[in-house]
Amino acid sequence: MTLPKDKTEYRGVWVFLEARRGRLRDVSRQLLGVARGLAQTRGSDVSGVLPSWNVEPLAREAIEFGADRVYLVEDPRLETYTSRPYAKVMATLIGKHKPEIVLFGASKNGRDLGGRLHAMIETGLAADCVKLEIDADGNLDMIRPSFGEKSLAHILCKQHRQQMASARPNVFPIPPRDPARKGEVVREPVEITDADLDAKVVSFEERRGHKGNPIEDAKILVAGGFGLRDPKNFRLLEDLAKELGGAVAASRKAVDAGWVPKDYQVGQTGRTVRPRVYIAVGISGAVQHLAGMQESEKIVAINLDHNAPMFEICDYGLVGDLFQVVPEMTRQLAERKARRPVPVAAR
Amino acid sequence: MAPGPRSIVCIKQVPKAQELQVDPVTNTLKRVGVPSEINPPDRNALEMALQVKDQFGGEVFVLTMGPPVFTSALEEALAMGCDRAFLLTDRILGGSDTVPTAHSLSETIHKIGGYQLIFCGEETTDASTGHVGPGIAGHLDCAQITYCSEVQFLGNRVRGKRSVEDGFETWECPLPCVITANFLSNRPRPPSLSGKIRVKRGGLITTWSCADVGIDPGKVGIRNSPTIVAKVDTVVLPDRKAKIFRGEPKAAVTALLDAMAADGVLSR
Amino acid sequence: MEKFEAIVVGAGPAGSAAAYGLAKAGVKTLLVERGKAPGQKAMFGGRIYSFPLHAMIPDFAKDCPIERYVTRENMAFLSDDTALSVTFDAPKLGTGAAASFTAYRAKFDAWLAKKAEEAGAMLITGIRVDKVHRQGGKVAGVATNGDVVLADVVIAADGALSQLARSAGLRGDPSPEEYSVGVKETVELPQKVLEERFNLDEKEGAAYVFAGAASASLRGGGFLYTNKATLSLGLVVSSEDLAVTRTEIGTVMDRFRRHPAIARLTKGGKVLEWSAHLVPELGRAMSPRTYDDGFLLAGDAAGFLLNVGYTFRGVDLAIASGMAAAEAITRARTAGGYSAGNLAVYERLLKERQVTTDLETFAQAPFYLKNPRLFSVYPKLLNEIAEKVYTIDGTGQRKLSEVARAEAKAAKVSPVRMLLDLLGGARAM
């Protein structure tokens, strides 16, 4: 491994801009905000790298979200993400421009790309960071949960350049968009040959589901797990959620069983939620699930097994059969609502 | 029909995540004495490879890099139906991050040779990077399909159903190809009685050091890992002082709702 | 496909003894246990009679994980708050072939399985055998999850519920009246405290059986054994009675634990673990046939268990029957094969090793012990009599026989009934 003799040779904060079906991924926008902050501290600037096809408007958009420069690599062969040509583009440009920091979204493609690339150019890559800062020595402090969120590790890449990290989606806010922001779009020719095209994406099957982020916005979430046994039983949760004015979410096991669309998944590889009340129904409480909901204001656990780890982190626990408990809760809540006096306006 | 492929499955032994506790005194994770297991997604990788073998023949090798105690993970994989196992173990490998790990595994895979498919798990529960699989593909300069929930072996190519945020992509790649298996994508078979008997008879595990494989000591271990863990902050969650209700459902629900109402949790 | 000469299912005392005997005789043997390690899933009261071990491994005591030799036997009848006990003190009980000792099953079973392995048997753990595999109508191996391993002969030593014996058609499905439920907790006491409290020397141990209020007057009884620095405290209660009276075994155990006679013995102790298990109660009636073509039953799987109130024997019979099964197989091997005809010698060997003789001697015991009066009326009666006899409060003492008659009358048992029960008991014992 060759170590840089002079680290000051490396300048600038880069963001891999992921275009997905004509849109910039949210996480790419979020990263532009992070990159701005880091560049400010380092006294450098922010560049985006956008390999795709017919995406010039997205390059402009990236500038409006905070990039000073976007390297645009357009080729019809780059229209859909595949590992090898994208890794080639990144490696080529990194070799040419020598950035100090390269950031990826910890999306499936972001990890696929980062993992391949870091082995090719032999430098460090920290995965799934939730905080990115510059430490006293000017190094990138890459902070990420470890051991199922029971601890936060500070990862440094002191000797090698580049310092690379992927960031967990939806942890960082999307920066405000400024249509007046100026920056340059630099077209970079990277030759993609037939030899670079090993993978063919032969088909795409869209997941059934919804648009938007209802579970992140919901004040009350009723989440179901493998204990629900069957997709149709999610009705019970919908009824309860409706009574409470909340939304339904799910564990990965319920999602991977095909019961619930992926957008509803809470956890390390799903979404991070922080509702006022999180009701976990038939969810054991694996660390990867807790990762996505442990900061909820109040947590209610409903489980048959009194040893379920969810009981260890809840505010209220009910040991019982969800098929009896949940309908009963819905019923009693409705009853309470009916009994509750109309609030006096003056109070 | 062309003979089935040789698959190499990379697995790691990890501490059971659920058993990890924070030491209340030192505020660090207690790792000693914690029972370990095969990294759960790696079981799905093993099952995927074994299903290819069930369907097309060929053979499944299993590879791990780690201390000799990782032998028990290899034994379990063999008992599930793998044909041979390889343990890469060497003191100088200690503290390797994903760069040297991917490098060492690639070199070992290269030494084993004759492979068409390499399987990994989507990520480990202890390092949780998911970088080693694609890293191996980068080193070996071969194709990769990550987050696979299904594979189809096509003789001279492989097709994989790749799970992404908004749906499923089907990728087709030439061989050799690295596949990383999605956690929960299949139901891993338990070790079988005949499998355990084969393990007991012995002779299925090959142990190699870095020198055996020809791994450059200047490329591995903690000193050659680009990243370091500078410090670890333990996340201390607030003690929520759970109120637990049990017993007859109707009364328990009433008690629960009363308590929530009393704490002001139910009012909007 | 893997093939062995013999497969033994279950590495409990019966299975390990059988595998040991087979391996010693040069039979290529596989011993399969579902637990992660032998003994991990086992539970029992805590006492083992050593005579079959003497026969099997004469110097077994050298490394056998023995806690204490039992040198004091106690029998106590409990009412709700009093106890009438009989103590038999005999240091010589702790020596020779007749000795019994206390032990932990996790250690004991692991030790015995190790002996079988050392003798040459292959031990596989963590695999639960589903059923016997048949070829041409005969047992020809075992099957788990569709994976078959062949063998010329299979021994089912898989304990009280013996899934294997059922899969081979030698037993029917279990019904509650055939079983009792056993529960046990291990209570930790500092060794010094324990030895002082029970008045024991370093290696000496005490055994207790309790009748009456111990089992909430349901059929059954309690036990307590001393280990080095723990007590094994537990109950065996008829599952039929529990079902009929809708009683939870946990509730009975709670009350038993709090009985003054027990609370005194366990005072200051810390409960380390808790477990429950089924105990077959019908003895030989459970499984009239113990062998078939290529197939033998041993230990609890064959119903070789003797519960006569004052002693509880299972492990010794399991070991003895395992040894007999091994011997039956080696004889059948010499005779040319493992047909039912050749394996029939098993029954004779069981007799020679005193397994079935002892069981037959007490053949009536389980039925006698099913008499509910023994568990509810009589222990209470005895305590009331004792209370009258020992209460000297100046109101005038009566003769013992008068007290007894009056109490019997109060308890609504006719003297004739009582006499018949006692005679029945005497005959059964």
Ligand SMILES: Cc1cc2nc3c(=O)[nH]c(=O)nc-3n(C[C@H](O)[C@H](O)[C@H](O)COP(=O)(O)OP(=O)(O)OC[C@H]3O[C@@H](n4cnc5c(N)ncnc54)[C@H](O)[C@@H]3O)c2cc1C
């Ligand atoms: C790399 C990786 C990433 C992961 N990411 C995520 C993630 O993002 N999100 C996530 O959720 N998981 C994730 N997991 C998976 C996680 O480890 C668990 O497997 C998963 O959370 C378990 O889901 P569950 O609790 O629904 O199912 P189970 O663990 O099967 O639990 C079901 C629960 O239901 C209870 N139950 C059953 N019947 C009833 C009944 N009638 N009434 C009441 N209770 C009942 C059971 O007691 C049990 O506790 C990840 C794992 C890995 C390895």
Ligand SMILES: Cc1cc2nc3c(=O)[nH]c(=O)nc-3n(C[C@H](O)[C@H](O)[C@H](O)COP(=O)(O)OP(=O)(O)OC[C@H]3O[C@@H](n4cnc5c(N)ncnc54)[C@H](O)[C@@H]3O)c2cc1C
């Ligand atoms: C509460 C209680 C108290 C007792 N007290 C005493 C006492 O003090 N003294 C005494 O001598 N006896 C006592 N016994 C009886 C004694 O425990 C049994 O008689 C004895 O354990 C029988 O030995 P075994 O080898 O036949 O069966 P077990 O000890 O039951 O062993 C069977 C083995 O087979 C394994 N197994 C079961 N099914 C399968 C399968 N399908 N595949 C693979 N492996 C399988 C089990 O895990 C187990 O290890 C007591 C029993 C109970 C329940």
Ligand SMILES: Nc1ncnc2c1ncn2[C@@H]1O[C@H](COP(=O)(O)O)[C@@H](O)[C@H]1O
């Ligand atoms: N030490 C190792 N030995 C073998 N395979 C490994 C090792 N570490 C990681 N892997 C493989 O790489 C995958 C991803 O690991 P990670 O990048 O650590 O999350 C795992 O699921 C394994 O298949």
